[in-house]
Amino acid sequence: MNKKTEEFLRKMLDFLPSTDDAYRKSIAFQGEVLETVIIEDIFMPEIIKLLSGERNLNLLESIFNYFEEVSNCEDTQLKNVFSVTVLEILGNDRSILGTAQKYMGTKTIQLQIEADRALGRI
Template sequence: MTKQSEAFMRQMLEFLPSTEASYTESVVFNGEVLETVIIEDVFMPVIIELIRQEENIDLIEQIFEYFEEVSNDEDAHLINIFSITALEILGNEETILRTAQKYMGPRTKELQKEADRALGRKV
C-alpha cells in the first residue's frame, strides 16, 4: 500500500466515522488492509446510501471534492484501486450514477466512464 493509499483510507474514515468498526474487523479478519475489500465492502455501501438519500449534501460534496483530488493524483496505484472499486460501484446502478455525477469533478467523471468502458458498459 502506498502513502497515498494510506492517506485515502484515513480520509475516508474521517468522512465516514461510522465505518471504523467494519474497517477494523476487515483488517483483523484479513490480517492486513486489503484496499479493494475495504473500499468495496466498508466505504462504498455507506457512500451509495448517502447518494441514494441525498440528504447530507455537504458530506457528499466533501467526498466528491476529495474524489476529484484522488482522480488527479499522480499515484497510479491509488488511481487504479479507486477506479476499479469506487468508480465501478458507482456505475452499477444508473440512478445512483446520475446523482453521483452531479457532484463529480471533470477528472472523476472521466475516470468513471473509463471504468464503465473497461467493464463493457455503455457510456
C-alpha cells in the same frame, strides 16, 4: 499498500467515522489491510446510502471534492484502486451514478467513463 492509498483510507474514515469498527474488524479478519475489500464492502455501501437519499449534501460534496483530488493525482496505484472500486461500483446502478455525477468533478467523470468502458459498459 503505498502512502497515497493509506492516506485515502484515512480520509475515508474521517468522512465516514461510523465505518471505523467495520474497518478494524476487516483488518483483524483478513490479517492485513485489503484496500479493495475495505473500499467495496465498507465505504461504498455508506456512500451509496448517502447518494440514494441525497442526505448530508455537505458530506457528499466534501467526499466528491476529495474524489476529484484523487482523480487528478499522479499516483497510478491509488487511481487504479479508486477506479476499480469506487468508480466501478458507482456505475453499477445508473440512478445512483446519475446522482453521483451531480457531485463529480470533470476528471472524476472522465475516469468513471473509462472504468465503465473497461467493464464493457456504455
